[in-house]
Amino acid sequence: MEREKALQLVKEQLTEHRYQHTIGVMDTAILLAKRFGADIKKAETAAIFHDYAKFRPKEEMKEIITTQGFPLNLLEYNSELWHAPAGAYLVEKEVGITDREVLDAIRYHTSGRVGMTLLEKVIYLADYMEPGRHFPGVEEVREIAQDNLQRALIKSVQNTMIFLLKKNQKVYPDTFYTYNDLVNKLED
Ligand code: DGI
Ligand code: FE
Ligand code: FE
Numbered sequence: 522m523e524r525e526k527a528l529q530l531v532k533e534q535l536t537e538h539r540y541q542h543t544i545g546v547m548d549t550a551i552l553l554a555k556r557f558g559a560d561i562k563k564a565e566t567a568a569i570f571h572d573y574a575k576f577r578p579k580e581e582m583k584e585i586i587t588t589q590g591f592p593l594n595l596l597e598y599n600s601e602l603w604h605a606p607a608g609a610y611l612v613e614k615e616v617g618i619t620d621r622e623v624l625d626a627i628r629y630h631t632s633g634r635v636g637m638t639l640l641e642k643v644i645y646l647a648d649y650m651e652p653g654r655h656f657p658g659v660e661e662v663r664e665i666a667q668d669n670l671q672r673a674l675i676k677s678v679q680n681t682m683i684f685l686l687k688k689n690q691k692v693y694p695d696t697f698y699t700y701n702d703l704v705n706k707l708e709d
Contacts, residue, residue: 522618524565524569527566531572535572536576539575545652546572546647549646549651553646553647559639564643564644566618570627572608573608581607582603585610589610594694605627605632608627608628609625622638626640630645632695632696633674633700635695637674637702645674646666656680656684671703671707674703675704682697
């Protein structure tokens with residue numbers, strides 16, 4: 522799909538702030554895809570649609586997770602996690618995107634997963650470090666991402682877990698499994 526058409530479709534789904542975030546993720550994802558050899562067009566499409574379901578009612582997202590074969594344990598954790606699988610489903614159903622790699626990059630953009638693909642890593646990291654993000658430690662992640670995708674990703678998952686733990690929030694098990702898997706595959 523053409524970039525302008527995709528942006529127009531997603532703009533209708535988002536607030537202005539979230540739309541600006543989406544543009545930041547798109548630019549960053551393209552940059553990272555070029556740097557680390559991912560498919561640039563797929564990175565652009567996944568980035569544009571990654572937060573497509575962000576403002577859907579919780580009940581709708583819950584219904585999608587329950588009826589469309591997503592892991593039911595998602596419902597026991599922070600509802601912030603739900604827009605990722607719900608987004609993958611809705612982007613296929615409403616926008617007509619069928620590319621499995623793109624849909625999986627959307628599906629796993631919040632929790633990650635064991636065995637993340639290059640495209641999934643690019644989208645996760647772009648979402649974390651786009652220029653509009655101001656998390657503690659994000660500047661360090663941007664530095665590491667200059668030449669090491671894997672290490673930058675590990676740092677961003679670490680920072681997210683630390684953020685959740687400090688707020689006394691639960692951490693979704695897949696987030697931990699993602700972290701462990703990335704560390705296992707780190708070669709020094
Ligand atoms: O949708 P965005 O705000 O752009 O970013 P995102 O899709 O990465 O959502 C992140 C939010 O999800 C963040 O506020 C933390 C929250 N969250 C809650 N539980 C978990 C979680 N994030 C991860 N990675 N793992 C969790 O277990
Ligand atoms: Fe998101
Ligand atoms: Fe996002």
